[in-house]
Amino acid sequence: MKKNLSKLLALAVIAALALVCFAGCGGDDSQTNAGTENQVFKIGSIGPLTGPASSYGISAKQGAEVAVAEINANGGVAGYTLELLAADDQHDAEKAINAYGNLMDQGMQALVGAVTSVPCIAVTEESHNDGLLQVTPSASAAQAAQYDNCFRICFTDPQQGQHMADYIYSQGITKCAVLYDVSDAYSSGIYEAFDEAYTALGGTITTAESFATGDVDFKTQLTSIKNSGAEGLFMPFYYTEVAYVANQSVDVGLDLPMFGCDGWDGVIDQLNGDTTLVDGSVFLTPFFANATDEKTTAFVAAYQAAYNEVPDQFAADGYDAVYAIAAALEKAGSTDNAALVAAMHEIELVGVTGTMTWDENGDATKSAILARIENGGIVPVVAE
């Protein structure tokens, strides 16, 4: 009897595992609009759909899906119906390579991804060999677009550091403290560029404190910053940590103007709408969900209708990435890899993250939008 019971249990565990597997695969089934006259152009998408970074990957994939649905509803591009094939990389380089191989087997013709920097760098090595057009929505590390066939929608880390150094210095703040994530290439990349640009302008960095991804206690660093005589605090990292820092700065009695990078997008939701802690903070963003232009409102409405949530910048980046590929496909008029890659340099995309063109490095040239948190909302900062 006992043996039977344990067998039963083992079966139950296997059943549960199988269920979890199927739940994971459910998202991959995104075939749309089959059966039209058009030929199918297959766009792959790689990003973390599970694991700690999954909110970015899921957003980017959903943004891409909205774009694909929109384009197909309008009759496709250059005689092609788009099809999105999504794969999960769990924010892991090795799994991203596997995902890439898998998508190639399914006939992928262009890639949106990878969403995060480390997997993206790994995937560029593969896509470079195949000459495939790769557009990453949000991998901002310098090497994430190191080859000719790789393009990106988001800002690079150094671009962000420079923009913020200029802005903070122009606000009359000459002594600034920095808190950054030393274990994250994105955060330290922005910090290094900021350090260089801010010092070159004549500013002093009073103290550069760091932490590691996953840390939740920042009181020690904040106490040091409080005693360093800084007039402002630059925090180049993601909103989850920003929310922790905002709460804990009250505990240690720190009250400095705070500045951030595009990872801050989403901080208001994270703080449940109570922004008294971060009121007046300024950060750089590529996308405003509450902007009033036609493109953004249409995108936000479509996204909300499909997923019942407000799109974040990753969703916007994913959306623009699909439109960039569609524009390249239209320009090239063929699905040849080399023609698609060449077309990317010729197009100009008016997207929800700004109007952009791509330079020889594959980086998007577009203007930075600065945003200020005010009374629970985000307002654009008017440039002086």
Place this chain on the structure above:
Amino acid sequence: MEFLAQIINGLSLGSIYALIALGYTMVYGICKMLNFAHGDIIMVGAYTLSVAMSTLHFPPFLSILTSMVVCAMLGVIIERVAYKPLRNASPLAVLITAIGVSYFLESSALLIFGSTQRNVQSAISFPSVQLGELNISGNAIMTLIVTIILMIGLNWFINNTMTGKAMLAVSEDKGAAQLMGVNVNFTIAITFLIGSALAAVAGVLFISSYHFVGPYTGAMPGIKAFVAAVLGGIGSVPGAMLGGILLGLIESLAKAYISTQLADAIVFGVLIVVLLVKPTGLLGKKITEKV
């Protein structure tokens, strides 16, 4: 003044580690197994609190109680389903199972609540105290007090009640305890029940200090608390307290005065030195193996 502020930061961090370490050390002391899922039970406790308060609109006290009951039940169920069948298996098999349970809990939370962190309004919140330039967070003081009370209570329970004595007996020799009429299964279940209820308390206090919970919230504090328990002498209740506080202080001072990047290395370095000099940890008892 800054030094004093950093000491307070260390104490508030350390008391959370200590509270988690209490549960670790208790389960290890009685069952001689490392329950790596302990950190994730904290996460379950925090999520339960969040659901009880914001979805079911329970008053704070009832929410905390709900969280403790849910975690206690979960602890007992995990023991029954995952650990009990392995009672006579090698310690390595149990250890791997515990890691499996930990992943299971994390992934379940990911499926149910999604990957975005939840902001939880604190169930209990105390105003901070201002002493001159020094700002002491009320939650830090409370965590410290609760941890000390729980440590004393737990120590008393183990040494002075029948169930507690049964636990000690089971920890020394399962077979002999059974021959003396101790219900081993019941005693181990009680151990998990109390350990998991303590984890729920840790979850509640963690939330009131840090305000957020995600599927992986319990992982890192769980590992740090494990280190604290080993540092203080795993199996010893006052040792867990001492280890937790020391760990918090070392971490905080190392971050403030040596290097934020080296802080973890220093913390683990101290652990290695302590284990080299005193392999049983600071307050651990030496157990002679009988052949």
